[in-house]
Amino acid sequence: MDFVEVSAKTVDDAITKACIELKVSSDNLEIQVVSEGSSGFLGFGAKPAVIKARKKEDPILDLEDIKSVFEEKKEENKKNIKHEEINLDKREVKSSEEKKLESPGVQTTQRIKIPKTEEDIVVMKASAQKFLDSVFHSMDMDVDIEMSYDDMHECLNIDFSGDNMGILIGKRGQTLDSLQYLTGLVVNKDQETYVRVKLDTENYRKRRKETLENLARNIGYKVRKTKKAVSLEPMNPYERRIIHSALQGNKWVETYSEGKEPYRHVVIALKK
Incomplete structure (x- = not known):
């Protein structure tokens, strides 16, 4: 896959923008920083950060x-x-x-530990x-x-x-x-x-969770602005739960899963 060029106020913002555009989390991106940008003087002469990004190739051992x-x-x-x-x-x-x-008042069966x-x-x-x-x-x-x-x-x-x-x-x-x-x-x-x-x-599990939560919030914001649903990349059940949980309390968007394993994925859509 060819690199796409993305610009934003900061490098981090550019990476987030690339994640949304390519529909992957940041740990699945190959990134080249073209320019880190500058804030200028008193807002004058500011230059945006520019990066090139593409999806990573499959690992040696899959x-x-x-x-x-x-x-x-x-x-x-x-x-x-x-x-x-x-x-x-x-x-x-x-x-x-x-x-x-x-x-309250309804008894549930609990597994004996x-x-x-x-x-x-x-x-x-x-x-x-x-x-x-x-x-x-x-x-x-x-x-x-x-x-x-x-x-x-x-x-x-x-x-x-x-x-x-x-x-x-x-x-x-x-x-x-x-x-x-x-x-x-x-x-x-x-x-x-x-x-x-x-x-x-x-610490991969924690980093992956934080990446997915950040991606979910950014995509949720995009869906709210564009009013268009976005389908994420296929994920395992645990990672789909992270996406659902991250947006569970969002009053603007909702999430649901579509497809069959191993291609089941989360869809983030505007609430009706």
Whole structure:
């Protein structure tokens, strides 16, 4: 894809403008700063910032690559766990019936929490470590792995550090998500209750969330001004929920999802 030239008051504004124009988040843009611009003197002689931007090419290791490498492990374990993402999409936007159930005086069924013992946690970490070590060995990567268990959220947090972590993240985090899913299968193989596994590196999850929230607000503003709906790029259920949540309280625009996986995407439209 060819570069497009975008100008704005500041470089940051130009990047945001490019995100809206190309319909991608900033971490999926290849950016070249042509001019940082200047504010001039007392407003006179001001020059805009100019950048060139285009969508990034697919990473060296993509979703299909990692899926094919670990397909055997996936088939072996998938019978022992309920797929976490089955319910994620259903929770994107609470329906009116769900809201009624949350009203005062209405009882709702809550899942019973069974605390993990120290032995359970040790077994989980050992299983994850063994699997991930074999993965990174096959990829010829030297990766440091840190783990901690969050008992409150029943989640095993795993953080990676090392060189070339962008390979593990992949396009829109797809490689990291696939590795997270497979690690979850391995960890939950011998567990009586489901444990969520969260993989992260270089604080990618937080940065991606902030990028999507910023994109949602900017597109929402654009939709309000132009009165034209905008369809975003395909996203996984978790990222679509971020978009929905970012604009949930907006009185001008609404959000909904369209399409089928893996091409399901969020549409931001003016409220009727």
